[in-house]
Amino acid sequence: MQVELRVLRFNPETDKEPHFEDYTVEADPMDRLLDLLHQVKWHHDGSLALRRSCAHGICGSDAMVINGVNALACKVLVKDLKQPITVEPIRGLPLVKDLVVDMEPFFAGYRAVKPWLITDERDHGPDRERIQSPQERERFDDTTKCILCAACTTSCPIFWSDQEYVGPAAIVNAHRFIFDSRDAGAGERLEILSSKNGAFKCRTAFNCTTACPRGIKVTKAIQEVKQAALYQNF
C-alpha cells in the first residue's frame, strides 16, 4: 500500500522556521513508522535527521509526535495510523534539526531528583545480597520500566508552559527509589519534589500515562509521590 507522510523539517543552517514536507512511500500495514522514516531517509532525502537505535521500543531514542500524540516511531504500526501520517519532534525541548531535539534539559531534570540508590552503608554485610521480599520488590516494579524516552515529560501541558518543572519522567525515577525498601534517600528526594518545581506542579492531565510506551502508570506514580511527601508514608 502507498502511505502519505507529512514530516516537520528544520535545518538550522538554512531555515528560519520549521515547515512540513510530504512524502509518499510504499508500506506494509505491519510496518513500523520508523521503517517509513527510514524509507524517506534512505530513498528520498538522506538529510532527514532522527534518532533511533534498537527499533523495538527498548532504547527510547525515537519518541516523536505522531498524528498529534507522543509515541515511539518503532512501536507504532502503519495499520493503526490515519493518513496522512504527521510526524513532528517532541515538544518543550529546544529543536536541533528535523525530528531531533536537545535532550540535555530533560536529563538535567532527571538528575535533579537523585535517581540512584541511597543507602546507609552500615546496613549490609559485604558478602551477601540484601534481603527484599517479592512483595517489597513488586511495590516499585512499574516505575523500574522507564527507558527515559521523554514521551511523558514532553506530552505534559505543565512542562510545555514551564520548563523549570522537573516533569513526569523525573518523578517516575524518584518513585522507583522512594518505594524501594532498600533505599534510605526518600527524605531528601521528597524535599526536592516538594519544592516549587516538583511533583505538586502536576495537574493530573494524564497525557503522560497515555504517552508512556512502557505502559507505566505515570500519573498514579506522581500521585503516590505527592502523598508520600504530604503524609511521609513510603
Place this chain on the structure above:
Amino acid sequence: MPRVHVYDAVIVGAGGAGLRAALESSKRCKTAVVSKLYPTRSHTGAAQGGMCAALANVEDDSWEWHAFDTVKGGDFLVDQDAADIMCKEAVDSVLELERMGLPFNRTPEGRIDQRRFGGHTRNHGEAAVKRACYAADRTGHMILQTLFQQCNKQGVEFYNEFFVLDLIVVDGICGGIIAYEIATGELHVFRAKSVLFATGGFGKMFKITSNAHTLTGDGPGVVYRKGLPLEDMEFFQFHPTGLYRLGILLSEAARGEGGILRNSDGERFMERYAPTIKDLAPRDMVSRAEFFEIKEGRGCGPNQDYILLDLTDVDPEVVEKKLPDITEFARTYLDVDPLEEGVPITPTAHYAMGGIPTNVQAEVLRNHAGDIVPGFYAAGECACVSVHGANRLGTNSLLDIVVFGRRGGLYMSEYAVDNELPDVPNDVHQATEQWLGAITGGDGTESTAAIRSELQEEMWDKASVVRTEESLSGALNTIDRLRARYANARVKDPSKVFNTELIEHVELGYLLDMAEALVISARARTESRGGHYREDHQMREDDHWMKHTFIYKTPEGETKLGYKGVTLGRYEPVERKY
C-alpha cells in the same frame, strides 16, 4: 582546527562494559566516556533473560560447573583461564549490582531468584540448573539503568553523541582517540594515557538480526584499519528465537520457563538433537536444528519458513509476570498472542564471539604472539578475551561486560596513574579530516542504503547459520564488489548539524570491514565448531583447529591470517552432546 581534550583515561562506548569501566576508572583518575549514543540507548538495555552466577540461591551450584559449561558451550575454543576468572568473579559481580540497587526478582525468602538457561547445567551436564539471576525479561535494561545511575552519582564525565573515527597510536603506544561531534560536525582530539573500547557488536551486517541499527563494529573497524588484528571473527552467534522476519529477540528465558520449539508436525524436534536438555541446548545447536527442520520441509506457515515457539502450556501468570516484554513484542509486531498460539520465530544474527583480541586484563593484543599495545584496552562484545570461544552461552554476555568492564577500568586507570601522557603530533587529526572531506565532496554515483542492504542479504544467505567454501567465496566476491561501489558513494547532505547520512556512510565502511574479516576467517577454518558450521567440513578437527584465528589488514589492503593456541585447563576437549 579540532578541539583538544586531555584526560588520563578515555572510554569509548557507554553500554554495560563502558559504564562499568567508567565507575572503576573514574575513582582513580580523570576519565571521560565518549559515546555515539546517549548511554541509556545502548544495546545492553535490550538484553533480556539474565546474568548467570553460581549463587546457589535456588539449587546446588558451583562456579566450576559454570566454567565447565562455558568451556563446553564454547566448543572448547574458550581460553580456560579467562572462563575461570569470569565464572569465579560472577558471584561478587551480581552481589555488587544488587548493592548498587539493581532490582532483581526475589525468592520467597527475599534472596536473588534464579532460573534455567540454555547450556547451564548441574555437575558437568547432568541436568539443567537454575543459575540465571534476572529481573523479569528486562535484565539488561536494569543493568544499564543501574550502572548509569551510579555513573551519575559518581559524577562521571560524558561526551554523548560523539562518534569515534580514529585511534591515536604513536610509536606503538596508545595516545588517545579522534571523534566527531554529531551535534556540530566538529572533530575532537581526546589525548589520553589509556583508552578502552567498549563499542559493542556488528550484527547489522546481516539482514535478520536482533541488533540495533547502530551496532556497526565501529571500534573493531578502527582497530582493523590500524593494522591491528581481530580475533575469531568467523564465530558469530545466531540466536534461535528471533521474531519471524524482524529478528527481534525473544529471550531464551522463554524456554527456561518451559517454552517448547515445534515444527510443522507439531513435533518437539529438539528431543532428536539434544535428548538430555532438549530445547535448552546451546544456541548454535538449536539454530542449526531449526535451519535443518526448515530445509527438510518441516517449517511452519504458508512458505514453510519458520518454527513455532510454543508457550501455551506455560502458566499464563508466569508468562505475563516473568516474560512481559517478549509477550508484548509478539503481540505488537506480529499480532500473535503467546498465551493463545505459537509465536513464529527463526534464527537471528545476535552476537559476535570474536572481536578485538585482549588478555584477561583487557589489554589489547597487537599480534598472535600475545604482545600488547600499551595503553589500549577493550571490553564487552567488541572484545575477544576469549571467554565465549566458538559459541557464547546465554547470560554470559551480561556477565562478560560487568566482569571485564570492571577489570578494564581497573587496569586502564592503574596504567594511567603510572605512565606519562604520550606526545602526539599536532597534525594527528589530518588524515581523518581529509577522509571526511573526501566522502562529503563531489557527486556520488552510488547509494549507501543500497550497498548496505545488498551486504545484509548476501551475508545472511551465504555466511550465516550454515556455510560452505563456495558460499563464502561468493560472499567475498560480493563484498569486494560492494567495496568498490562504496568508494564511489558520497554523502550528499553538506550539513554540519546532525548529519546522520554521514554517520551511516562511515558505519557502512566499518560493516564492510567486519564482513570481510568474518568471511575470510570463516573460509580458512575448514572444520565445524560452535557457531561456525561448514556443511563441507562437518566435524570438529581438534588436531588442526584448537586455535584462535587472527586476521590482519596491511596498509596495502592485503589480509593475512595468523593463529594462536587455545589456553587449556582442567577440561579436555570431548564431543559436545547434550
